[in-house]
């Protein structure tokens with residue numbers, strides 16, 4: 001008798017007790033489905049959060065000022081040192097720095113024809129376009145001369161273009177009204193931001209940072225980041241740039257620092273993994289309980305089928321073959337449960353992905369682990385009943401009432 | 402040829418010990434038709450189970466065709482049960498969810514015979530025992546006599562040399578019993594060693610040798626000359 005024959009006997013025995021088999025498998029089904037869905041949601045969340053966090057800034061690192069109050073002082077009021085174009089020059093010479101991004105921000109009410117909308121305005125230098133990979137789809141980018149000459153020009157993004165202009169209209173050269181002041185549109189650009197960060201309502205605009213500074217009274221450089229030529233060493237490059245700037249400015253009660261993205265990412269990943277592990281192991285307990293259920297039913301089944309076992313032995317089944325038969329039966333039971341569980345998990349993750357922002361991703365590895373683990377449970381919890389069955393003496397088993 | 406010498410059997414342990422066989426000496430040649438008789442509780446079934454490798458004796462030796470098997474390994478006994486003997490029980494003992502063909506073929510599953518061959522042999526034997534028209538029936542769709550025929554076909558399926566039957570007609574009416582006994586007679590004439598246990602004179606009368614057991618000892622062993 002080969003394995004296939006044993007498998008067929010096992011299948012028909014499972015089929016002959018449909019209701020009982022399904023109830024027995026339920027623990028395994030729920031356990032496997034829960035573990036796989038939780039892990040899938042965990043991995044999906046991890047992917048989404050890291051994607052969002054680092055979507056724009058995979059190779060840019062922000063440098064910010066940190067005030068260090070002198071001994072004994074509260075440090076309530078402090079002023080950030082002014083940054084100049086010399087500072088930017090110094091930073092751009094730091095080894096590993098590919099470009100320096102110096103920007104400021106403003107808000108304004110744009111009015112054109114009948115349309116109006118609140119817009120975020122980013123003040124930039126000419127380096128911004130290449131460093132950020134901004135795609136100018138109509139007109140031109142900003143030049144150094146725009147900054148130096150305080151030219152009141154700006155670029156709108158494609159969202160704003162759609163809102164304020166007809167498709168047939170040419171926005172280039174149009175004079176628009178921003179906070180009651182006239183500006184000239186010189187270009188249209190594609191926003192590099194992921195969709196969820198864009199202003200889908202009115203869009204955004206870019207203008208020379210010197211103009212924002214002049215018109216809005218902002219400091220010319222409010223945000224400073226460096227882009228590393230090698231994204232791998234971004235943290236080091238950022239740290240070096242911050243130290244160089246601190247030294248350059250000769251600061252006493254403050255310093256420039258960076259956020260270490262890698263630390264951040266690592267921390268976040270550890271947190272999500274830990275959470276997944278925690279909830280996953282709670283679901284794993286359900287698997288264990290399911291396994292005990294399988295053992296219980298198999299023990300009942302052995303008792304119930306004592307005469308069958310006796311008859312099989314009387315017609316020539318060895319101990320090993322009886323053991324194998326019951327073991328295969330419990331493995332089939334749990335593997336079947338595992339497969340149904342995986343099916344449910346797939347359906348569940350499709351539903352989760354559809355109705356929540358998380359994309360639950362089921363990896364083939366977790367499916368493999370799910371199936372082999374449920375088969376493993378079948379072996380572990382089937383061994384005791386199978387062993388009990390195999391040890392019955394043929395004549396005692398036949399005489400069993 | 403089987404040779405049992407000084408076979409004893411004690412059930413239970415310690416204060417619960419029940420001695421059943423007290424020293425059986427018995428030799429049965431190939432081709433014999435033996436009936437084992439005796440009152441209920443005398444140890445007939447116990448002896449039969451030992452002869453059919455379903456149970457171990459407590460002491461004594463059992464030689465089968467010159468080989469010692471009283472203390473053989475479990476797997477060897479399983480093999481002997483599968484190939485060397487065919488057992489027929491008073492209670493029939495069928496796989497209730499399998500049809501007649503599958504029930505007859507069941508021992509072949511354990512001797513590694515292909516499915517096609519198993520079905521072919523089972524069908525042949527069902528024809529032989531007169532159940533050619535009941536092959537697809539389930540045990541609960543068969544009468545007692547028909548079930549016993551299925552059981553006999555199953556006992557024959559691996560072509561054993563010895564056929565053992567423990568009260569094969571105990572649950573059957575006299576007419577059916579007669580048919581079953583004729584079948585055993587026919588099988589004996591074809592060369593099988595047949596050993597049946599019974600407590601009925603009429604059944605024992607089909608045999609050519611009648612052994613009587615009382616309280617675990619052979620009290621009489623006579624050959625019938627017809």
Ligand SMILES: Nc1ncnc2c1ncn2[C@@H]1O[C@H](COP(=O)(O)OP(=O)(O)O)[C@@H](O)[C@H]1O
Nearest residue numbers: 412413419421440441442443444445446447448
């Ligand atoms: N498994 C057992 N445990 C204890 N006693 C048993 C067992 N099987 C049979 N006996 C006892 O052994 C005696 C002989 O039984 P058995 O061989 O079945 O007799 P028979 O077949 O001649 O009626 C009886 O007294 C019976 O109660």
Ligand SMILES: [Mg+2]
Nearest residue numbers: 445446447567
């Ligand atoms: Mg008996």
